[in-house]
Amino acid sequence: xxxxxxxxxxxxxxxxxxxxxxxxxxxxxxxxxxxxxxxxxxxxxxxxxxxxxxxxxxxxxxxxxxxxxxxxxxxxxxxxxxxxxxxxxxxxxxxxxxxxxxxxxxxxxxxxxxxxxxxxxxxxxxxxxxxxxxxxxxxxxxxxxxxxxxxxxxxxxxxxxxxxxxxxxxxxxxxxxxxxxxxxxxxxxxxxxxxxxxxxxxxxxxxxxxxxxxxxxxxxxxxxxxxxxxxxxxxxxxxxxxxxxxxxxxxxxxxxxxxxxxxxxxxxxxxx
Amino acid sequence: xxxxxxxxxxxxxxxxxxxxxxxxxxxxxxxxxxxxxxxxxxxxxxxxxxxxxxxxxxxxxxxxxxxxxxxxxxxxxxxxxxxxxxxxxxxxxxxxxxxxxxxxxxxxxxxxxxxxxxxxxxxxxxxxxxxxxxxxxxxxxxxxxxxxxxxxxxxxxxxxxxxxxxxxxxxxxxxxxxxxxxxxxxxxxxxxxxxxxxxxxxxxxxxxxxxxxxxxxxxxxxxxxxxxxxxxxxxxxxxxxxxxxxxxxxxxxxxxxxxxxxxxxxxxxxxxxxxxxxxxxxxxxxxxxxxxxxxxxxxxxxxxxx
Numbered sequence: 001x002x003x004x005x006x007x008x009x010x011x012x013x014x015x016x017x018x019x020x021x022x023x024x025x026x027x028x029x030x031x032x033x034x035x036x037x038x039x040x041x042x043x044x045x046x047x048x049x050x051x052x053x054x055x056x057x058x059x060x061x062x063x064x065x066x067x068x069x070x071x072x073x074x075x076x077x078x079x080x081x082x083x084x085x086x087x088x089x090x091x092x093x094x095x096x097x098x099x100x101x102x103x104x105x106x107x108x109x110x111x112x113x114x115x116x117x118x119x120x121x122x123x124x125x126x127x128x129x130x131x132x133x134x135x136x137x138x139x140x141x142x143x144x145x146x147x148x149x150x151x152x153x154x155x156x157x158x159x160x161x162x163x164x165x166x167x168x169x170x171x172x173x174x175x176x177x178x179x180x181x182x183x184x185x186x187x188x189x190x191x192x193x194x195x196x197x198x199x200x201x202x203x204x205x206x207x208x209x210x211x212x213x214x215x216x217x218x219x220x221x222x223x224x225x226x227x228x229x230x231x232x233x234x235x236x237x238x239x240x241x242x243x244x245x246x247x248x249x250x251x252x253x254x255x256x257x258x259x260x261x262x263x264x265x266x267x268x269x270x271x272x
Numbered sequence: 273x274x275x276x277x278x279x280x281x282x283x284x285x286x287x288x289x290x291x292x293x294x295x296x297x298x299x300x301x302x303x304x305x306x307x308x309x310x311x312x313x314x315x316x317x318x319x320x321x322x323x324x325x326x327x328x329x330x331x332x333x334x335x336x337x338x339x340x341x342x343x344x345x346x347x348x349x350x351x352x353x354x355x356x357x358x359x360x361x362x363x364x365x366x367x368x369x370x371x372x373x374x375x376x377x378x379x380x381x382x383x384x385x386x387x388x389x390x391x392x393x394x395x396x397x398x399x400x401x402x403x404x405x406x407x408x409x410x411x412x413x414x415x416x417x418x419x420x421x422x423x424x425x426x427x428x429x430x431x432x433x434x435x436x437x438x439x440x441x442x443x444x445x446x447x448x449x450x451x452x453x454x455x456x457x458x459x460x461x462x463x464x465x466x467x468x469x470x471x472x473x474x475x476x477x478x479x480x481x482x483x484x485x486x487x488x489x490x491x492x493x494x495x496x497x498x499x500x501x502x503x504x505x506x507x508x509x510x511x512x513x514x515x516x517x518x519x520x521x522x523x524x525x526x527x528x529x530x531x532x533x534x535x536x537x538x539x540x541x542x543x544x545x546x547x548x549x550x551x552x553x554x555x556x557x558x559x560x561x562x563x564x565x566x567x568x569x570x571x572x573x574x575x576x577x578x
Contacts, residue, residue, distance in 0.1 A: 012380045016391045019398065019452065022409045025420045029412060084306040091302030098296055110314050112565040114513060116534055117558040120541050120551050121320035122313065144313035149306055203402035205516050210542055224404040228520055244408040248401050255400045263396060267460045270506050
């Protein structure tokens with residue numbers, strides 16, 4: 001019995017190493033000069049490393065522009081989703097208004113609509129409005145995702161009603177109850193939703209690819225894709241790899257710190 | 273994770289404090305900002321996409337209404353049919369592997385020990401990367417001229433294989449890339465389910481001197497069977513939407529071997545600017561995903577029934 005167990009553990013450890021090998025390979029290539037890689041990538045094993053590719057990134061500036069764009073878009077979308085979802089979640093969970101139940105069901109049905117079913121018409125709408133290559137164009141579509149409303153409504157429903165009723169007796173307004181009494185209690189849900197939204201926005205590919213066609217408005221994801229396109233002809237393999245490390249490392253570091261929340265958020269969004 | 277079930281949150285009539293009925297419309301102001309976004313970004317584009325799928329037009333506007341002609345054209349278009357086949361092939365390559373490897377990892381790593389924590393961190397790490405970083409990494413693995421696999425096969429005295437240029441091997445290579453990228457999600461979904469299995473069941477099994485294999489087969493697997501089905505459905509929905517990996521790694525080639533439905537929609541829409549035709553293909557994909565989503569809902573709803 002125990003030996004069976006050990007075999008299983010050994011297999012998983014090997015798999016874990018295999019998970020890391022591609023990342024380490026790219027890291028090693030990024031530390032080689034482009035000239036050395038042109039000759040032979042086997043030179044990785046000769047022990048001569050350089051930081052020139054990273055220096056080239058720092059001198060380039062373009063990657064920083066893309067990182068800046070990604071930050072603006074991801075933070076903007078996160079703030080927007082948290083605000084809209086909290087308001088709507090409170091409204092659906094606690095307040096009475098005409099058509100509430102049917103509206104909530106319609107929003108839930110929106111969970112089943114994949115991006116592919118709306119993206120062509122969405123692109124048309126933004127073309128007509130002349131909004132492509134702007135930050136709002138990159139942020140606004142993300143604000144409509146029903147997952148946040150679903151999550152926040154659930155969360156508000158789980159808070160005991162006595163809390164708001166007591167506040168109501170003190171003749172606090174609806175908004176005061178929401179803002180002062182209930183919202184602070186939803187911070188765990190805000191963290192989950194916020195991290196999930198930030199990560200999705202940061203990694204989003206299709207919409208920024210078709211909306212941001214101007215190099216200055218690329219997000220990091222699209223920017224890295226654009227440098228990848230002329231991959232075969234590139235003489236700067238090391239530079240390309242350094243860019244991959246540069247794009248991947250920050251999000252991996254964030255992941256190491258907030259692992260628990262990120263795992264929770266991703267699993268929660270998938271299993272909704 | 274699956275505590276969040278739609279029918280559990282089905283609206284229940286509440287009793288508002290008397291005298292507040294008049295505030296009904298004012299209450300709607302809380303949901304209004306979101307609903308405006310929902311209508312503008314989901315409802316309108318969805319309806320418009322359905323309408324577009326019955327038109328012929330380009331970048332400059334709709335030229336003509338063609339009824340269902342786009343759909344009859346789709347089902348006679350060998351390239352579209354090939355992309356449907358490719359998509360199914362990709363799902364077959366990835367979904368069983370993701371589900372079974374995810375389950376295996378979860379069974380082994382479902383312990384608070386330090387080594388298991390480290391390994392869980394490693395297996396989920398790739399999930400947080402963007403598709404462009406993932407494909408960049410794996411192109412440098414598959415590259416026939418100096419890629420990691422080429423270096424290894426040369427060291428073993430073999431000729432390097434150009435995986436991404438081989439019609440037979442390109443899709444499996446993309447599938448391996450995808451499994452590496454996506455393995456974290458099924459693993460954590462199974463881990464969450466394993467945490468829910470009542471401890472008393474294992475204690476009872478231990479009292480009966482049940483072996484590990486018996487315990488696994490008789491207790492663990494039946495207890496997480498619902499999660500198993502859900503993981504399969506979730507992964508089918510996710511992997512059906514394959515796009516970035518072939519778009520960045522192979523451009524759908526060689527010879528269309530790795531072109532999935534979504535890449536067909538993208539190229540028809542934004543390369544050939546046949547928006548009506550692309551919208552029709554998008555409706556077909558939507559219908560397929562909807563079937564899977566409904567299956568997910570049905571399975572998720574049966575939670576209390578067992």
